[in-house]
Amino acid sequence: MKTIIVAKGLDNAIGQDNxxxxxxxxxxxFFKKTTSGHLILMGRKTYESINRPLPNRVNVIxxxxxxxxxEGCHIVNSITEAEEFFKDYEKIFIIGGAQIYNLFADRVDxxxxxxxxxxxxxADSHFTDLDYTKxxxxxxxxxxxxxxxxxxxxxxxxxxxx
Ligand SMILES: NC(=O)c1ccc[n+]([C@@H]2O[C@H](COP(=O)([O-])OP(=O)(O)OC[C@H]3O[C@@H](n4cnc5c(N)ncnc54)[C@H](OP(=O)(O)O)[C@@H]3O)[C@@H](O)[C@H]2O)c1
Numbered sequence: 001m002k003t004i005i006v007a008k009g010l011d012n013a014i015g016q017d018n019x020x021x022x023x024x025x026x027x028x029x030f031f032k033k034t035t036s037g038h039l040i041l042m043g044r045k046t047y048e049s050i051n052r053p054l055p056n057r058v059n060v061i062x063x064x065x066x067x068x069x070x071e072g073c074h075i076v077n078s079i080t081e082a083e084e085f086f087k088d089y090e091k092i093f094i095i096g097g098a099q100i101y102n103l104f105a106d107r108v109d110x111x112x113x114x115x116x117x118x119x120x121x122x123a124d125s126h127f128t129d130l131d132y133t134k135x136x137x138x139x140x141x142x143x144x145x146x147x148x149x150x151x152x153x154x155x156x157x158x159x160x161x162x
Pocket of ligand 1: 005006007008013014015016017019020021043044045046047049062063064076077078079095096097098099100101103125
């Protein structure tokens with residue numbers, strides 16, 4: 001089962017200056033709980049933004065650079081190589097960024113979308129436009145803004161009609 005997991009603004013914004021747009025403590029907890037124990041695939045730029053392997057997960061980085069090394073991470077150089085690597089794992093999470101979401105948009109079974117209730121006009125990374133007619137909303141949980149969560153947001157889980 002392959003899942004894209006993303007936090008996006010209403011305008012599809014996902015990042016600025018190779019950083020996330022805001023800190024949502026409850027979303028980070030959801031992300032950690034959901035992905036722990038599983039494989040996460042990320043682009044080289046997202047990896048460099050995090051700058052360490054995320055604990056208790058199999059960290060896989062996609063890059064064109066055949067000599068790229070990152071301690072505690074596996075490196076793949078193409079989608080084919082990534083898909084080959086996935087075969088040994090039951091749950092795969094595609095964790096971004098924009099380029100990697102685009103590459104996998106038609107290759108996943110599920111989307112977990114943290115829909116932040118705000119626009120981010122200064123963002124420089126955006127999520128793929130989704131065709132929601134091909135998706136089934138199976139779960140939606142609402143979270144309210146507070147001192148540790150800058151904005152209201154919903155976590156929406158969709159399965160993809162194949
Ligand atoms: N809101 C969220 O949920 C979320 C999640 C993750 C990231 N982000 C944000 O997204 C932004 C980064 O996104 P991005 O699109 O700039 O970068 P990215 O998708 O993280 O990484 C792009 C890199 O992936 C590699 N790559 C892409 N396609 C490839 C292919 N077909 N084969 C081999 N390698 C390939 C290339 O690495 P090389 O250049 O090394 O070849 C490319 O430069 C940041 O602002 C980050 O904070 C947001």
